[in-house]
Amino acid sequence: MLDPVDRRILVASQDGLPLTATPFADLARALGLEPREVLARLRRLKEAGAIRRIAAVPNHYRLGFLANAMTVWDVEDGEVGRLGRLVGALPFVTHCYRRPRRLPDWPYNLFAMVHGRSRTETEARRREIAALLGSACRTSDVLYSTRILKKTGLRLAGEG
Amino acid sequence: MRSGHLDPIDRAIVQSLQRGVPIVERPFAELATILETTEEAVVARLARLVESGVVGRFAPMLDAEKLGGAVTLCAMAVPAERFEEVARLLEAMPEVAHNYAREHRLDMWFVLAVERPERLAAVVAEIEARTGLPVLNLPKLEEYRLELALPV
Incomplete structure (x- = not known):
């Protein structure tokens, strides 16, 4: 389900995305990927259900x-x-x-x-x-x- | 910082972001417009909420099963004098996704999440071997609702 690039993206973001106005582009830059590719891959993983959502986890x-x-x-x-x-x-x-x-x-x-x-x-x-x-x-x-x-x-x- | 220190804009940000952002170049733009503020202000508040622990993290929420993995809920009755030791042991295991102390004879409840389903039984066995305590393994049979956002 995850190819090596998907995995790099998820491993790099699982503890938290960059807290900037453009987190996906900044993540892409940190990984040496095109922002467009990171967005496309994240969207595909969301459509497949592997990513439920990209969200804040609150401490109740x-x-x-x-x-x-x-x-x-x-x-x-x-x-x-x-x-x-x-x-x-x-x-x-x-x-x-x-x-x-x-x-x-x-x-x-x-x-x-x-x-x-x-x-x-x-x-x-x-x-x-x-x-x-x-x-x-x-x-x-x-x-x-x-x-x-x-x-x-x-x-x-x-x-x- | 308790909830009393969150102003209405912080609450609106947590409320909105726990439901998720769109996967677009500027995911906070829409929320900033709704709150009549700037994306930078939303991000600065989010950073403060993460810093203070109100928000644990802002990240993709993964579905272990959709990724081909497996999840189960487990419980143990840990004697009080061993509680911290066992909690530290579980803390260090990457397969332990969540762990909660609960008021009950079964006082430690944790979720195991693994990428390879066949690992689950081995991880349960490893925990039993390392703690000497039996693990009650309660895999999900059916799901009726999963973590929709709580009104805050």
């Missing part, structure tokens, strides 16, 4: 979201697809996945990340999800994050 805590929780739910298998999509559509849910249960330790198959400014706010949002799931949910739990230990995203190796 620093933006005032102090109560960040992974909410987990044990939802009937026959209902989890339909209900998961409803939960995923809630505006305060940033990620929502179905994952395998690992019995007996881990009975939960639906994961929804919820962000709030306070635990009171996050708990209210959790109750909203609980109401939506209704009797299809047998049991649930909430895991508040207390610290970001690492947040780099996928790391590409210099040579693939």
Whole structure:
């Protein structure tokens, strides 16, 4: 999927693009490439889905979201697809996945990340999800994050 | 710097840039026009937001699976006295994309992202071997929403 030039571009930008008005041209210059070629390659990777977007990654805590929780739910298998999509559509849910249960330790198959400014706010949002799931949910739990230990995203190796 | 120190223009910049910029020669031009400011001013504020840690980085967000790789969520129950040691070990591993401390018996939750899917099992085994702790591996089965922007 990535040819060596794509890889050079992504490796050079994965920790951060130049913070200038023309970041792609400046990246191109640093790599000895034509700005037009870098733009074309980045666009192609975006169209292919390899790049989701070129964006700022915010630190939720620093933006005032102090109560960040992974909410987990044990939802009937026959209902989890339909209900998961409803939960995923809630505006305060940033990620929502179905994952395998690992019995007996881990009975939960639906994961929804919820962000709030306070635990009171996050708990209210959790109750909203609980109401939506209704009797299809047998049991649930909430895991508040207390610290970001690492947040780099996928790391590409210099040579693939 | 807490959120209280972000002015409305900073917030508008974070709000907009977390959704992404167009891949064009001057990606901040449109945002500058909307905010009735200059591209240089937007870039200067972005640099300050990165410097102060409000923004972790401004970069391409890659999709490991679309690149032919694989991702999984893992959890471990790390004893309190070993927590920092294990966190440092994961910090140093390039396959660990994110790691969070959480209030739970399973107190460390991390995402593994690799370019070659067959590496995942080996990385999980390596973590178990190096820590002596079992890893709960919870690969995604279905995705209902993925990191759309949070209103800030």
